[in-house]
Amino acid sequence: LFFNTYESSDIYQMAQKEVAQICQKNNRQSGFFTQCHVLTRRSFTNMSRDLGYYWLRLGIYISLSIVLGSMFSHIGVDNGTIQVRSLMMFVASFLTFMAIVGFPSFVEEMKVFERERLNGHYGVTPFGIGNTLSALPFLALVALIPDAITYFLPGLHHRYQHFLFFVIILFACMMLVESLMMIVASVVPNILMGIIVGDGIQGIMILVCGFFRLPTDLPKPLLKYPFYHIVFHKYAYQGLFKNEFLGLTSPNAEAGNGGSPTITGEEILKQTWHFETAYSKWVDLAILFAMVVFYRVLFLIVMKTTEKVKLVMVKFMSATRKERTQVTVNPSATPSATPYCADKRQWQ
Template identity: 30%
Template sequence: MSDVEADAGHSEQYFRNDEYDSFMWEDISVTVETRRPKQKKTILSDVSGIVKKGELLALMGPSGSGKSTLLNALAQRTPPNRSVTGISYINGCKVDEQLLRSRAAYVDQEDTLTGSLTVRETLEFAARISLPSSVDESERLMRVDTLLRRFGLMDLADNKIGTPIKKGISGGQKRRLSVASQLVTAPRILFLDEPTSSLDALTAWEVLYYLKQVAEKFNLIVILSMHQPSTRMFELCDKLLLLTEGGVAYNGPVRKLQLYFQDSGYEIPNDMTMAECAVHSINTDFVSEVQRHRQAVTKECWQKSVQLQNLRRELTEEKASGVIGFIALEDRWRSDTFAVLSALIHRSFIKSYRDVVAYGIRFAMYLGLAVLMGTVWLRLEPTQGNVQSFVNAIFFGGAFMSFMAVAYIPAFLEDHSVFLRERASGLYGAAPFVVANFIVGVPYLFLISLLFSLVVYWMSNFRPGAAAFFTWTMWLFLDLLAAESLVVLVSSLMPIFVVALAGTAFANGLWMCVGGFLVPPQTLNPFWRYLFHYIDYQSYVFQGMMINEFKSRNYTCPGTPDGGCDCIYGGNSGTECEMEGAAVLGTYGFSSTTADRSVWIMIAIIAGYRGFCYLALRMRAH
């Protein structure tokens, strides 16, 4: 009994429930839009092929030949700026895109993993998110242990993958984990983009050898792109699709490649292996025009070949044997929405307290800002001369708390990359991701707001009283919720760190300018006032904090030589030289009755940011 039989015999029935006898495609072409209007460039032209159950098909060719383009087209993962023509079939029937995404797995060339999770946790969450509810917990754990053992990761099971601050497992180990995390779902078709890149020769062969065993044992269909495999790796593949300049140079069994070369007039050098010849024969980038015609196995050779005629006959026979119509997705392969959401929340929560980039650094930043503010605005007395200082502190606290939310961008972009990979595999949509991200962030943002307020509020001597303190904390909490929601939205629209940082910083600068502190709302330029001021969440935070501080507090005014009072904001509030804080509110055009309305507007703005984030992710994910 082989290792695969021993490891996975318990799940054989589950794997065999819906075997796919074949996966084939006809005349797949891909075009991309150019900068010139109404002009498109063809990057893949009329590629056909077929892979049977238990077989490994290798896509090979020089850089730019179309390997990844074809792999993405077959896996229904083509970017929006590219158009695909052609038809794919499973068991001779046209493929439903939803079915293919749910019963196929795709391993990207770049490893997109959550760095704060352990190796075991990564596989466990992959199982929780992707496997249907019909698979019980013991089955999931068995699969995880099997993959850990067979991919040589058992000794690293409790090691964290690694973050920019703390190094974790190696690049080769991450590659093995990426492949394993896709196999845990028991896919019927497996697409892999350079699965052995960054691996040493022995590990690369072991990974490919295990894939071959799994494919044969459980009748999987495996399609992978490769650049320059070793002879041992090349011999593990059943079929080869050789691409050159977006077209086919060979498509057939690996064992017949040498005969095809000889029939095409290509002389096989004695010092080259067949794996080397496969790429060398079509690589015309570094040869002269004369050598190109002498040595290249061209697309024209393939068009005239007997192998192409045989392939077309096989495709026709396979279609004739299929049932007319589409293969549709069955409910038993659908993941439970609540289970997926629960797993996403759990995974994000683990990351939130392990990865200091997510919230740890922000706690330190905000606490440092609190100490700074508390010592600068230390024990301000409620006097007319300190009114402007109180106003400045309110603006500074709210605005810079909001601005410093940009520290969340790196953590979110990591989550965003994982989401795109899992979304492309059809595991879940944008809604569970947005909801989970929001739920996990709420307690941390509230704790940050509370700790910041405990330091700043009493050190600066804002209006005393528990109600006033918790109202201040509430406004800071809403401020941070809106600021983080803005970060999430901008990062979803522009998922590049520097671009997202610049976009968020610009937005915060805009909100500071039109928030009502630098220029009172009633004197603000009508363009900025009506277009931006009323959707500026910082303006409502500033207004709410101002009302909280000034609506029920009096401030002493200096006396005059004639025994009067010099209250520049308004008259006395009694026999002593005091003024009512409400007079300060009047200079900014604020009314104490608008605070409740502002809370609901803040909630609407937060919901709006998250809603637009959902739409952005839904449109951009593919």
């Protein structure tokens, strides 16, 4: 009697309407900008709480920077410091190579994304945008503090605009490495295999960037064309070296042989490092950021392509399993009942 009275009351009708409205709102998918905002905030919270994502990397970077800066402290501007200033190569290599530390955390984030993607909560593009925006403050922090130690301890170019360019270059490099590892994670979801593949790709990039072997000495098939021109380390090194050497004048070691008493930074870049000086360091920086955009777009393309391939494979496997079930239940052919003659070894 009590339940019948409640169901016939106005309160019950109002409650039913509110429940229907709530269900309708929940079934309605949120907008694109709302998805980006929520995913950015959630990803930022996860990154700030996960020690292995950026905080551990920051501690390792600071330790490496202190050791590296102490080894090359107060290098001066004489001719012998030309080779010593190559420490920028170690900065660009080590600090970017260690960006792979955050790969396991990103793989776990990818697993959450795949589950929520299957439920239709949001798409690949909001996830990529949210991950990119949430990582920017941490990457800026990781680039600023260790680079300041590495830059001022050795006494590199004493101008703050050069220091800011130094930080921005390494910031772009770390974004590139993270973008590369995102692509690897979308193809190789296993953590161990992903780290191995990522290390291998970065190792090849470092080897063919034009530092260990001068660009003019690289074998032209494959290593110089196209690898040398598509690896981001080439533009990072050239930007860092141009930032350091252009405007710098050092004593010339060959002055006693009739040479000029001083040597300019541009001559060092051309004669010693064989770098391209036809364009400025800002072009190198622009190329790096263009590669960041390209890698992020490539990540979205790979993710969407992987989804379509998985869908096709699931449909194919489902159709194959269905055909096998039909054949098992309703076989199309029945065995012959004709007796077999052993003497003539043929069917009668």
